[in-house]
Amino acid sequence: MDHAPQLIQERSAPPATLVIFGASGDLTRRKLLPAVDNLARHGRLPDQFALVGVARTPMSDEQFAESALGGKSLLDKRQLAGGVRYVAGGYDDPETYKRLAETLDELDAVRGTSGNRLFYLSTPAGAFEPVINGLAGAGLNQATETSFARLVIEKPYGRDLATARELDGVVHGAFEEHQVFRIDHYLGKDTVQNVLALRFANSIFQPIWDRSWIDHVQITVAETLGVGTRGGFYEGAGAMRDIVQNHVLQVLALALMEPPVSFEGENLRNEKVKLLQAIRLPTDRDVSEAAVRGQYTRGGTREELMAGYREEVGVDPLSRTETYAAMRLNVDNWRWAGVPFYVRTGKRLPARLTEVALQFQRPPHLPIPADQLTELDADALILRIQPNEGISLRFGAKVPGHSFRVRTASMNFSYDQTFVEESPEAYERLLLDALIGDASLFIRSDEVQQSWRIVDPIIEHWERDRSPIPSYEAASWGPTDADRLIGRNGRKWRNAS
């Protein structure tokens, strides 16, 4: 039987073993192990907690423990001492799972981990299937009346709708949906969850959160970095699969969905799915009007010259992979009919920022001469997901002086300045949720499928289109086609300086 999610004030993990597959990898080292360390430091893990790494790279328990938490390790001290193991073995070798099962039984006996297991798949996607089958082959997928077996799966979850469904087939062959936690680390960010707080813990925003007040919405996920050493991986993904299909559509769903009955997992996810279902797909004919791709070329300044995408390590010199994607989406429901949603993401843009900007309609009549309004933009509410986490409300204010000039001013809420509490890292929050059994910030199977339904037609259109991929210089705001996309209706991107 699965444990019921705990109340917010009691958010500590139950006795459990966290098993990380791909334990020798980058994500494990940079995010997962520090998250475990932080949870331990913040008193969120019980003494009956254990950690097991699994990967092919030979390592001893001690070496993994060392790589786990390094010099500052809590391992040598109370909490995790004696509770770290490493199982070396191939992902499709039944022996690996036999040894893992023995290790888990031993930990249950010596650590009191109560048979509760959280399996975290932090391998490249090609290893998901053998690991899931290996776990099932050893009976490790089985929950009991008193213990849980849960699976956390990293992205990418398929590379289109068909492969996502295939992966679902494999997953559901071994685990029931309530045991599955598909991770999108964006949902672990406090600022993403604050979209829910802003919308549903206040009454003032709800009446203006619709087509009567909002002219359009822009969602931007901009990165300054290029692909770095991940060129080989990125070649098989591109901006649409890497960012839009998951992070962008998740943020969009939270920002636009109807109020859920509660934030409990199924209620919240039902509303997200309904919103995603309401997104109208572009027909093949209008993809070229509704979606734009781009690839960065060499750019920057004399001091900081940046290579073009095709010059990056692991990238095909004739690559057609998009490093930038922008789309106009329409949501066909009562709240949003007729409001365009512009989303964009790109690498090597001039600023690193993620934000949702709701731009309000202009007043129906302005009793002020136009030449006194030249510095007035439309009112906007901007949710800054990262960096400078916070919210800004932009509106017109009279400029002090003898004339009646009106200029845009803003009210700012900043996380940093308002709260003394520190935000936990996204992975820390999500690991704790998975240990507790709270699935509200994880992606349900039907959500993944809806997201692929939306991006698939565009990706397919681009794959068929043999015309040259539009380019943009590194450190610029994307291809000019993207300006045309939003400019068609007289709007423009909010480009931070």
Ligand SMILES: NC(=O)c1ccc[n+]([C@@H]2O[C@H](COP(=O)([O-])OP(=O)(O)OC[C@H]3O[C@@H](n4cnc5c(N)ncnc54)[C@H](OP(=O)(O)O)[C@@H]3O)[C@@H](O)[C@H]2O)c1
């Ligand atoms: N790194 C990130 O920042 C990040 C961010 C978001 C999502 N993710 C996702 O998280 C998962 C893990 O990412 P990662 O960056 O940690 O990956 P990684 O370093 O390439 O791989 C993790 C481990 O998986 C094992 N592995 C199994 N099959 C492999 C194969 N065919 N090729 C290479 N390694 C293989 C390797 O360990 P052994 O050789 O020892 O078995 C490797 O150390 C991926 O699904 C990735 O998409 C990563």
